[in-house]
Amino acid sequence: MTAIANHAQQLAAAGWEIFPLRGKAPLFKTAHPQGDPLWGVCKGTCGRIGHGVLDATSDAETVRQWWRQNPTANIGGRVPKGVAVLDVDPRSGGADNMTALVREHGRLPSTLTVISGRGDGGRHFYLRCPDRPLSGAGLGSGLDLKTHAGYCVLPPSIHPDTGHPYRMQDGPRRPERMPDWLLTLLTPQAPPQRPPAKVVTIGAGPGIADRYSAEASWNDVLGAHGWRCAGGDGDSDGSRWLHPAATSSVSATVRHGLLFVYSPNTPLPVTESGNPVGLTRFRAYALLTHHGDMSAAAKTLLGRVAA
Structure with a gap:
């Protein structure tokens, strides 16, 4: 048994929810690749492995089997509640x-x-x-x-770039x-209370919010705030985005045209297991540009149309 495998069992016995990593990324390939009906929907309840941090468990037998099959895998630990x-x-x-x-x-x-x-x-x-x-x-x-929605690399995992172990201080x-x-x-900070916004429409067409969400790109929404696309074309399903101060490999992904944010280091709400939060382009624009004030965001966009 390797030192890492032995330590993985000790962590599980101590109640840590853990799962194997390749370097700093999940070892198991996704259980639901694009095209699978459960892609972007399943939250780890299908019985298969390949859900990232949602695979994490403290079950002794599961952990024993994982590291018996992958004795040099690093240890990812879900941040406890x-x-x-x-x-x-x-x-x-x-x-x-x-x-x-x-x-x-x-x-x-x-x-x-x-x-x-x-x-x-x-x-x-x-x-x-x-x-x-x-x-x-x-x-x-x-x-x-990092909160319960995320994970950290735990000792004595080996850093993939240096070959040196993580260790406890x-x-x-x-x-x-x-x-x-x-x-x-x-x-x-809670946004200031404002009167309910009126429904804003342009002629007999769709509301400005719907029009913006349909016509703008995610680069229009995020690029102005220093976000950058880390995979895909930025708009299609599976596209990945990084916020300006990101230290992880992905801050948000696009699914079904909506943005799902995983980093708590942005003004945008975080999506978590059991509480998915998908943002339209208009809502993300309002949160980033007008502190969530939908009425102010709509007025700004209407001003652009009028101009």
């Missing part, structure tokens, strides 16, 4: 931004911390927090937030309470 992980990526300015936050607000508590095998000082800080929506949009570049082996200042920073 009630825990958030602050991912610091020095390559993207995360160390400097973390230093600035600490200087302004104070240090993080000594908590469960994983050191990246990249060897550049990257770290994952595990912190207990209320089980409620959080957003890392205001953290700055190089600082990413000396100190606590359990997450400590998130400081109030960080919880406040991560709590999304």
Whole structure:
């Protein structure tokens, strides 16, 4: 039994929900490739493996079989409920931004911390927090937030670029309470209350919201805010998008013409297992450009039409 396989069993026995990785990506190919009737619909309830983080389990026999068949696979650990992980990526300015936050607000508590095998000082800080929506949009570049919808690479997995292991930092082996200042920073601000928007139409044609969603491209919506397409043509099913400060391989995907966001580090709502959130182009435009004010977004678009 390899050290990684042995550690995987120990983690499962301790209650961690884990699954095998190839490098930093899920080992198992998707259970529902494009064209499968369950593609983009199944949330891991079909009984097959290949659903990414939704495959994660603490079942001892399942974990034993996975690593018996794949003894050198890395370990992906789903972030536990009630825990958030602050991912610091020095390559993207995360160390400097973390230093600035600490200087302004104070240090993080000594908590469960994983050191990246990249060897550049990257770290994952595990912190207990209320089980409620959080957003890392205001953290700055190089600082990413991972919640129960995501996963982290766990020790002693091997970094695919350096061949060095991830390891636990000396100190606590359990997450400590998130400081109030960080919880406040991560709590999304509710948009201001405004009177209900009237239905806006152009002549006898469709509403401006429907017209915009039908005629605009996702690049029109996201490109102006620094997002970039990471796969596909940007609009067809399966296209992948990355937000400006992304440290993972995908921030959002397009399915059935809608945008499903996986990163909590944007102003857009996150889609999670059991709570899928698909955004139309108009709604995403309103959230990114007008803080979710649909009426203001419609007026702006009507002004463009009139011009």
